[in-house]
Structures are given as C-alpha cells and as structure tokens.
Amino acid sequence: xxxxxxxxxxxxxxxxxxxxxxxxxxxxxxxxxxxxxxxxxxxxxxxxxxxxxxxxxxxxxxxxxxxxxxxxxxxxxxxxxxxxxxxxxxxxxxxxxxxxxxxxxxxxxxxxxxxxxxxxxxxxxxxxxxxxxxxxxxxxxxxxxxxxxxxxxxxxxxxxxxxxxxxxxxxxxxxxxxxxxxxxxxxxxxxxxxxxxxxxxxxxxxxxxxxxxxxxxxxxxxxxxxxxxxxxxxxxxxxxxxxxxxxxxxxxxxxxxxxxxxxxxxxxx
Amino acid sequence: xxxxxxxxxxxxxxxxxxxxxxxxxxxxxxxxxxxxxxxxxxxxxxxxxxxxxxxxxxxxxxxxxxxxxxxxxxxxxxxxxxxxxxxxxxxxxxxxxxxxxxxxxxxxxxxxxxxxxxxxxxxxxxxxxxxxxxxxxxxxxxxxxxxxxxxxxxxxxxxxxxxxxxxxxxxxxxxxxxxxxxxxxxxxxxxxxxxxxxxxxxxxxxxxxxxxxxxxxxxxxxxxxxxxxxxxxxxxxxxxxxxxxxxxxxxxxxxxxxxxxxxxxxxxxxxxxxxxxxxxxxxxxxxxxxxxxxxxx
Numbered sequence: 001x002x003x004x005x006x007x008x009x010x011x012x013x014x015x016x017x018x019x020x021x022x023x024x025x026x027x028x029x030x031x032x033x034x035x036x037x038x039x040x041x042x043x044x045x046x047x048x049x050x051x052x053x054x055x056x057x058x059x060x061x062x063x064x065x066x067x068x069x070x071x072x073x074x075x076x077x078x079x080x081x082x083x084x085x086x087x088x089x090x091x092x093x094x095x096x097x098x099x100x101x102x103x104x105x106x107x108x109x110x111x112x113x114x115x116x117x118x119x120x121x122x123x124x125x126x127x128x129x130x131x132x133x134x135x136x137x138x139x140x141x142x143x144x145x146x147x148x149x150x151x152x153x154x155x156x157x158x159x160x161x162x163x164x165x166x167x168x169x170x171x172x173x174x175x176x177x178x179x180x181x182x183x184x185x186x187x188x189x190x191x192x193x194x195x196x197x198x199x200x201x202x203x204x205x206x207x208x209x210x211x212x213x214x215x216x217x218x219x220x221x222x223x224x225x226x227x228x229x230x231x232x233x234x235x236x237x238x239x240x241x242x243x244x245x246x247x248x249x250x251x252x253x254x255x256x257x258x259x260x261x262x263x264x265x266x267x268x269x
Numbered sequence: 270x271x272x273x274x275x276x277x278x279x280x281x282x283x284x285x286x287x288x289x290x291x292x293x294x295x296x297x298x299x300x301x302x303x304x305x306x307x308x309x310x311x312x313x314x315x316x317x318x319x320x321x322x323x324x325x326x327x328x329x330x331x332x333x334x335x336x337x338x339x340x341x342x343x344x345x346x347x348x349x350x351x352x353x354x355x356x357x358x359x360x361x362x363x364x365x366x367x368x369x370x371x372x373x374x375x376x377x378x379x380x381x382x383x384x385x386x387x388x389x390x391x392x393x394x395x396x397x398x399x400x401x402x403x404x405x406x407x408x409x410x411x412x413x414x415x416x417x418x419x420x421x422x423x424x425x426x427x428x429x430x431x432x433x434x435x436x437x438x439x440x441x442x443x444x445x446x447x448x449x450x451x452x453x454x455x456x457x458x459x460x461x462x463x464x465x466x467x468x469x470x471x472x473x474x475x476x477x478x479x480x481x482x483x484x485x486x487x488x489x490x491x492x493x494x495x496x497x498x499x500x501x502x503x504x505x506x507x508x509x510x511x512x513x514x515x516x517x518x519x520x521x522x523x524x525x526x527x528x529x530x531x532x533x534x535x536x537x538x539x540x541x542x543x544x545x546x547x548x549x550x551x552x553x554x555x556x557x558x559x560x561x562x563x564x565x566x
Contacts, residue, residue: 001369008357110353114406117317117347118370119339267320 002125006132010101014136017094021086021144028081029151036073036155043068057213063226074157075234076226078148083167083229087141088221091175094140096199098133099182100192102126103263108191122264130183130256137179138172145171159233166232166239173245174224177252178203184259187266223248270295270417270448271316273474275325278311285311287472288325293450293465295416298443300463301452302553307469309452310350313421316450317347329417343372346413350421350452352406360390360397360405367409378412381441386434399426404434411438418442420451424458436462460549468553470560483555487547489527492518496538504537506530518543 042048048068055061066076103126106112115125145168152159182199189195210219222228223244231237239245271293278286286308293299301309314320315327318334318341326333334341354363364383368374383390386404394402403426411418424432432455439462442449450467453459459466468475494517495501501512501519509524523530531544 001366005355005358005366009355110349110351111355113314113319113349114347114352114354114367116319117342117345117349118367119342120370121339 002120002128003132006101006129007136009105010098010133010136013094013097013101014133014140017090017098017136018140018143021090021140022147024086024090025082025144025147026151028077028086029148029155032074032077032157033155035077039067039073040070043070059210059216059225059227062230066226066230072234074152075159075163076230078159079167079226079229079233082145082148083171083233084224084226087145087168087171088174088224091137091141091171092178092203094137095133095175095179096182096196096203098136099179099199100186100195101133102129102183102186104186104189104192104195107186123260126183126260126263130179134176134179137175141171141175142168160235163233163235167229170228170232170239170245171224173248173252177220177248177255180252180255180259184255184262187259187262270297271327271329271450273312273325273327276312276315276322276327277324278308278315278320278472279323285472286322289469289472289474291467291474293448293467295448296446297465298439298449298451298463299465299467300459300549301450301467301469302456302459302549303452303469304557308472309469310421312469313347313350313419313450313452316419317342317345344415345417345419346410346415347419348406348410348421348423350425354394354402354406354409356393356395358394360388360392360394363394363405364390364409364412367413371413371415373414375412375414378414378441378445382408382412382438385438385441386431400428400431403427404431407435407438411442416446416448418447418449418451420449422452422454424453424455432458456550456553457548466549468556470556473560475556480552480556483552484547486522487551487555488545490520490522490544490547491527491530491534492520492543493534493539494518494541496540499538505533507533 049065052061052065052068055064063076063080066072069076103112106115106129116122142165145164146161148159148164149161178199181202182195185198186192186195189198206220210216210221210225216222228240228244232239271291273289273291276286276289277284285306289308289312301312303309311320312327315322316329316334318338321335329341330344332341332344355366358366360383364379368379386408388401388405388408389397394405397405403423407420407423410420424435427435436458439449439451443462451459451463466480468480493504495503501514504512504519504521506512506521507523507525507530510521510530512519512521514520521530527544531542534542
C-alpha cells in the first residue's frame with residue numbers, strides 16, 4: 001500500500017519528468033539534420049580541427065573535436081544533448097524533487113507521525129517510499145534513451161541499442177546517488193524546501209567545481225560527463241564498471257544506508 | 270496494559286517529563302489531563318516508540334516499545350495530536366490504507382463508525398472540512414482491531430455535535446473492551462466518558478491519592494448564587510466555614526459535612542445552589558494552581 005500511495009503521489013511528477021526528457025531529446029534529434037549540414041560545411045574549410053586543438057580545457061576540447069569528426073558527430077551530439085544535458089541535469093533535478101517526497105513531504109504535511117505509529121518497520125517504509133521514485137527515474141531514463149532507436153532514423157542516423165542501454169545504466173546510477181543523497185538530507189530537515197536547498201547547494205557547488213580546471217577532478221560531475229558517456233555510446237569502450245560504476249554504486253548504497261540508519265534509529269523530529 | 274516506571278524525558282535544557290509513574294489498566298478508559306506542554310504528547314509518543322525516554326521505561330502489555338516496536342505497534346492504534354491525512358485519497362481509500370497495515374479488520378466498527386461520524390467516504394479528502402478530516406482520522410484510528418487506543422487531543426477542531434459523536438464512538442469501543450488513553454482540553458467531555466484520570470502537571474503525574482483527597486475536599490464545597498442585593502457577608506454560615514467568590518458564585522467550604530450547611534442555606538437569600546461530586550475542571554484547576562505555586566491551601 002505504501003508503494004501504491006507513493007506512486008499516486010508522485011505519478012504526475014514522474015510523467016512530467018519523462019515527457020520533458022523525451023521532448024528535449026526529440027527537439028535535439030530533429031535539429032541534428034540542420035546542424036550536421038552546417039558542421040559539414042564548416043569542416044570543409046579545414047580549420048576547425050586546428051581551432052579545436054587551441055581550446056584550453058579538455059572538457060570543451062574533446063566534445064568539440066568529436067563534433068567536427070564526421071565519424072563521431074552523432075554519438076558526440078547525443079552524448080552532449082541527451083546524456084549530459086538531458087538525463088544528468090533533468091534526472092538529478094527529478095531525483096531531488098522526488099526524493100523530497102520520501103520523508104520531508106510526509107513530515108511537512110504532518111502525516112509522518114501517524115505513518116510511523118503503524119505496524120510497519122521504518123526500514124520497510126523508507127525502502128518502499130524510495131523504491132517508487134527510483135523506478136520512475138530509471139523508467140524515464142531508459143524509455144527516453146531507447147526512443148533514440150526510433151528517433152535517430154528520422155535524421156538518417158543509427159545508434160546501436162547496446163551502448164544506449166549501457167549509458168542508461170550509468171545515468172541511472174548517477175541519478176540514484178542524488179536520490180539517496182536527498183533521502184539522507186530529508187532525515188535532517190523538516191521541510192521539502194530545506195531538504196531541496198541543502199542538496200541543491202551541494203549540486204551547485206559540485207557543478208561549479210566542474211568548471212574549474214584544476215579542481216574538476218574532485219567534482220561529482222566528472223563521473224557523468226562527456227568523457228564518460230561518449231566512449232560508451234560510440235562503442236569504443238564498455239561500461240567502466242570497476243573504475244566508475246562499482247564505486248558509484250557503493251557510494252549510493254552507503255548514502256542510502258546512512259539515511260536508513262538515521263531514520264530507523266532516530267526519533268520522530 | 271501500560272505501565273510507566275520513573276519515566277523522564279529531556280529536550281535540551283527542558284525536562285519535559287520527570288520520573289512519571291502511572292499505569293493504565295486493561296479495559297479502562299483513562300483521561301490524560303494537563304495543560305499545554307505538560308508532557309502528554311511526549312508520553313503518547315513514547316508509548317508508540319516514536320520517542321525514547323531519557324531515563325526510566327514504559328511497557329505496553331509488558332513489552333518495551335524500543336526493544337519490540339512492531340509487536341507494540343500491532344497492539345495499538347494512535348491518533349497524533351497534530352495530524353493530517355493524505356489529501357489525494359478518498360475517505361474510503363484512507364481507511365483502507367491504514368487498515369492494510371493490520372492483520373484482520375473489524376467489519377462492525379468499519380461499518381458503524383463512518384455512519385456515526387456521518388462521513389462521505391466516496392469524496393476526496395481535499396474536499397473535506399477540517400472537522401471532517403479529524404473525524405476521518407478518528408474513524409481510521411478507532412476502527413483498528415487492536416486492544417489499545419491512544420488518542421491525543423481527538424476532539425481538536427470538532428464542534429459540539431461532532432464531540433458528542435466521538436463520545437458515542439468511545440462508548441461503543443468501551444463495550445468492545447478496548448483500553449483507551451485519551452487526552453483532551455474539553456474536560457467536561459473527558460469526565461463524561463472516562464472512568465479514570467491521569468493528571469500530568471509540569472512533567473509529573475499527580476498521585477491518585479492526591480487527586481482523590483482533593484476531590485473529597487472539593488465535593489464538600491457548596492456553591493450558591495445570591496439573590497440580587499445580597500452579599501456573602503449577609504449569609505449566616507456554620508462556624509469555621511470559609512468562602513470565596515468566583516464568577517458570580519459564592520464557594521463555601523464548611524468545616525465538616527456539607528449537609529448542615531445546605532440545610533442552613535435553605536432559609537437564606539439564595540437563588541441557586543450546587544452541591545455534589547467535584548467536577549473535573551475544578552480539580553484540574555486546583556492541581557494546576559498548586560503546581561504553579563499559587564495553591565489556595
């Protein structure tokens with residue numbers, strides 16, 4: 001019943017999240033035809049690759065050089081448009097919003113005390129309330145990403161399903177980390193706004209760090225940028241399981257476990 | 270059913286509960302009375318295992334809520350003092366939602382309580398008035414098939430008619446043998462429905478002996494309203510009697526049994542006379558004044 005209740009509470013947001021992702025992807029794919037022609041014209045002039053080498057930051061240089069290379073253009077473009085901009089940014093925003101529904105909204109609406117007095121373990125309550133947004137976020141990522149299989153032929157491009165699925169798995173793990181972080185934050189704060197502000201501050205800081213060349217290696221967004229997605233989507237590499245996925249999964253589970261311990265052992269606040 | 274042993278709870282510098290000791294017998298309807306901040310909600314939350322005692326312990330059916338929380342919560346149904354309900358649900362869905370956590374359902378209560386409270390269960394909760402929401406929460410909590418009901422300010426937001434409906438519901442539950450602990454500021458209502466009282470003042474439970482002694486003392490008191498133009502000094506009272514005027518009534522305390530005083534007042538300029546068992550509100554007021562250091566002796 002908690003699953004059903006949480007789904008009904010969040011169904012609108014989950015649907016909106018998926019539709020926004022899908023709409024952004026659709027617009028990006030449909031625009032690709034024009035952009036591809038422009039890039040081809042400019043590439044003929046021959047100075048773009050020279051110009052690209054002059055770009056000082058790796059995180060700008062690599063996408064630029066991939067975009068001017070005819071063989072790499074489309075996966076590079078989709079990486080930037082869908083996985084880095086769409087899924088990462090919208091997914092993290094979705095995780096933040098849906099995460100505040102897990103505990104903070106119950107507390108703010110004064111329904112948590114009644115819920116906790118029922119004969120259900122706190123661990124079960126937390127798990128079921130987290131599971132619904134987790135499934136919704138993953139569904140949005142996988143469905144919108146797999147729609148590339150249908151949308152790409154519209155602009156005479158193809159992307160294989162395997163790399164799309166691997167990128168979706170990675171994107172889901174990234175989003176789950178932020179969902180777990182929001183759940184943990186909501187064990188500290190009494191309101192949705194407070195929880196969202198705390199996690200939002202963390203995200204903004206991480207994002208700011210990403211754009212500072214010397215410290216960007218410590219930014220969380222280094223785990224989910226062009227340099228991670230592009231080799232996977234272009235089929236050059238598989239999922240960096242040991243280097244990124246496993247530590248990310250471990251960090252997500254650790255954050256969720258911390259939220260679980262705080263919620264189960266803590267008092268009603 | 271409930272036993273508190275030297276139960277204390279501190280919130281930072283505030284000692285909300287001070288070595289409170291009490292028990293609630295099985296099958297009783299116990300009123301939990303005290304001013305705001307006395308610690309009533311704290312005690313109820315401790316019974317549910319939502320708060321931990323700083324020292325001492327509380328047992329429900331011999332079980333510690335902190336050590337065996339699920340077993341305790343399977344035995345009780347709790348209405349928090351400040352609660353709300355899920356606005357996106359219909360009334361019936363809310364009842365089903367809470368019932369889904371229980372093993373089994375009490376079909377009779379689930380039929381009778383919504384009728385008693387006149388609840389439109391097929392409507393969305395967001396269309397309910399504040400009183401209807403409170404009645405729905407009450408309905409959900411009271412219809413649980415559990416031996417213990419904890420009701421923290423259940424009549425909050427209810428008008429007189431709704432409060433009467435609630436009293437009828439408690440009578441129904443009493444007949445079913447439920448143990449009920451109920452706190453309320455409507456002392457007259459509490460008095461009608463409860464067979465025991467627990468007074469909580471400044472985090473301490475007032476001993477039963479003190480309450481009974483005060484009740485005996487106050488029951489001796491005779492209250493009279495004087496005819497127009499007369500003053501208390503005009504009355505002829507048995508020697509040793511004392512009096513005070515409060516809200517237009519003269520409260521007279523005789524030195525011995527009040528029968529002689531009542532007889533003596535029959536021929537005097539008295540418009541109305543009240544005498545009998547002390548009301549809860551009066552006892553509460555006296556205890557409150559005593560605890561605040563302004564006792565009248």
